[in-house]
Amino acid sequence: MELLQGTLDMLVLRTLLAGPQHGYGVAKSIRSNSSEALDIEFGSLYPALKRLEAKGWIASGWKTSEHNRRAKYYRLTAAGRKHLVREHSKWADFVSTVARIMGPLPQVQK
């Protein structure tokens, strides 16, 4: 859903900070936690999970889901936890820098 590059990874890691979950569940969590504002596509999410696993930020294992289905559960690794903190902090810096340049939102007439 037209995310800004890199943000998805951070959101996924943040979601897994709350506990292990399978991909489908991660997408659902992000959607509902954002009140449906962020509509994560599975076609974006699964490659993101691969990336994160390849980098060692998360690890996975097959289990049976609460709906009695075969699902790959992902959990945050120690390295992933550190990485998340760094990314979050970089994100906050970046956002405030951009906000400083952009200035206040112009008043929009409804």
Place this chain on the structure above:
Amino acid sequence: MELLQGTLDMLVLRTLLAGPQHGYGVAKSIRSNSSEALDIEFGSLYPALKRLEAKGWIASGWKTSEHNRRAKYYRLTAAGRKHLVREHSKWADFVSTVARIMGPLPQVQK
């Protein structure tokens, strides 16, 4: 320099809101307005200017710069001005949604 996708366009439009400028000047403005935090690459900026012009958000014309050099000056069009307002507002929404999911920054030990 490792911007989030789409943000560059918004920053460029915002910079041109302050008045027409040539590409080189836009890059310098963004750099200095961000206290060098955002290091805009020319290889990113010029394609961005092409994009924006193709979409009609900005228009250009050759002039002589204050350093007596040939330079292409860009200015915001009326459509670009509207577009900027929309993008700024979408950006603000997106950022606050992400911030809500991410929660507060963990305290980092110095």
Place this chain on the structure above:
DNA sequence: GGTTGACCTATAGACTCTCTTCATATAGGA
């Protein structure tokens, strides 16, 4: 009891777009 369909969960390929990197070009001024 068997069929149907909805939902859960996962994978993969092709494509698009943005940004990065690098190379090149020209002109003015010191």
Place this chain on the structure above:
DNA sequence: TCCTATATGAAGAGAGTCTATAGGTCAACC
């Protein structure tokens, strides 16, 4: 002669989108 100002283009990487496919489970329905 060299540095700064200014511009262009091509090649490549990486992320995200779109679309198609796949199989298992459960509930509803006839």
